Amino acid sequence: MKCSEVHKDLIFYIEGDLSPEREKALRKHLDSCSDCRAYEKFMRQSLGAIEMKKDVPADDEFAGKVLEKMSSVPIKTFSIAPVLKYAAAAAVIVLGVFTGMGIANLTTNTSTDKLAEAGEEYYYHDEMEPIESFFLIKYDEDE
Amino acid sequence: MLRNNNDTEERQLINALVAGNESAYRIIIEKYRESVVRLCMGFTGSYDDAQDLAQEVFIEIFNSISKFKRRSSFSTWMYRVAVNKSLNFLRKKKNLVSMEQANETVTPANNNTSAEKNLEISDHARALHTALDRLPGKQRAAFILSKYDDLQYAEIADIMKTSISSVESLLFRAKKNLQQSLLEYYKNNMK
Numbered sequence A: 001m002k003c004s005e006v007h008k009d010l011i012f013y014i015e016g017d018l019s020p021e022r023e024k025a026l027r028k029h030l031d032s033c034s035d036c037r038a039y040e041k042f043m044r045q046s047l048g049a050i051e052m053k054k055d056v057p058a059d060d061e062f063a064g065k066v067l068e069k070m071s072s073v074p075i076k077t078f079s080i081a082p083v084l085k086y087a088a089a090a091a092v093i094v095l096g097v098f099t100g101m102g103i104a105n106l107t108t109n110t111s112t113d114k115l116a117e118a119g120e121e122y123y124y125h126d127e128m129e130p131i132e133s134f135f136l137i138k139y140d141e142d143e
Numbered sequence B: 001m002l003r004n005n006n007d008t009e010e011r012q013l014i015n016a017l018v019a020g021n022e023s024a025y026r027i028i029i030e031k032y033r034e035s036v037v038r039l040c041m042g043f044t045g046s047y048d049d050a051q052d053l054a055q056e057v058f059i060e061i062f063n064s065i066s067k068f069k070r071r072s073s074f075s076t077w078m079y080r081v082a083v084n085k086s087l088n089f090l091r092k093k094k095n096l097v098s099m100e101q102a103n104e105t106v107t108p109a110n111n112n113t114s115a116e117k118n119l120e121i122s123d124h125a126r127a128l129h130t131a132l133d134r135l136p137g138k139q140r141a142a143f144i145l146s147k148y149d150d151l152q153y154a155e156i157a158d159i160m161k162t163s164i165s166s167v168e169s170l171l172f173r174a175k176k177n178l179q180q181s182l183l184e185y186y187k188n189n190m191k
């Protein structure tokens, strides 16, 4: 076995994913190659950092912080916001009629977008998405 | 962790969450804080960031609880929200970093603080996090759910709305990519 083959399979060796034959061949190479042993040590320690990070210290203040942050965010706005948006858009259109503005160049879409921007501080667009579809969209973007 | 004889208890707890009951919030946090923080550790690499992100995750869970249709177990849905939030966090961070790089206004003071910070993190933890940072989102999510939260493949498949064989394939590719990044890191920094 060559060093380059160890480089390709080492993580699977450490994880115990290799066939018994492959594992044996790799161990044999490691026994005789100090370069690959040094690399193996580095790889084991790097993956070992995961175990160290798993220890989550106790935190008595955590729940309090979450509840405090929640009370500072107007939760109800999330469900009211879309209603307000359309009501406001309708108001603009009605206003347009009264002031004699042509509705043709003031489509519902552009007016709602503008109003949504204006009211942005009251709600978060990404959090208004249903979680399920949000999740799928985000994944589609990734790979 | 999935459907067991605590079903009724869980149903009552969810009902209390929907009603906005504060002690229900506290029970959920008590029960799942460690799992969520661990997951966030995998995504952020730093305990402080993980704490902040985990708080955001719980806020999102409580605010969106009415969207939980009980088609999966609560913990599956919770992990889904947590993965979502974490990927979003990474996206925002990436945007911020690229904005900073575009501005290229790194002052000597900034350099000092980052050097100090780097000294606090061990080489191995940094190598691992650098490698994780380079994984595509799906691979990273599967790897973190498996390695940081020790979830079974079936559970990961439920969370990610995919098949067990897709999870296996994601984990295989994640390990291969991590190995590649770690090897580069090793050659550049450790030899």
Ligand SMILES: [Zn+2]
Pocket: A002, A003, A006, A029, A033, A034, A035, A036, A037
């Ligand atoms: Zn070798």
